[in-house]
Amino acid sequence: MELVNVSPGTTVTLDFKNVKFMSSSFLGFLLKLHKAIAQSQGKLKLRNMSKQIYQIFKITSLHKVFKIEKK
Template identity: 40%
Template sequence: MAGSSRLKVSKRDGGVIQVEFIDRNILDEANIQQIGEEIGSLVEAEGKPRLLISFANVDHLSSAALGTLITVNNKVRNKTGQLRLCNIDPQIYQVFVITKLNKLFEIHDTTDKAVASFR
């Protein structure tokens, strides 16, 4: 993988892997590809991944980033894991609503609510 990590990864209670983004703007195609590969590796390393992606630091994201999230969701589901999204800025949340991806992803306001939602 080229360059340094674009993610901050931490372990939460219950084996939940929490991922945060280094970049405020998730727009660059090469960065988005790297993010997809890094999260993909985290998913691959788990039996039944419990993955939490926080958008706390994110100001902008592109449709290409949405595509990567969908791919991650498919990988998690293939391993009968669970994926949660949280801390999404209201303007970015509109992007999820417009594209109806708020129906595909389980989205929570806060990290704590998202962590508590894992079964």
């Protein structure tokens, strides 16, 4: 199963503006998505995260993996 099909060098931006909760399975999905996009020399950006959601990324050290644009 192909997770994503992007042109080489494409930047994909996910807006977290309305995200209030995030499960561990969604974090796993984001990691797979990041890997799939990186394999095509693309970039995944996350933006508009609440402080609570950003804390999840910080606690799990995923803030070091993802490009997160602060509000």
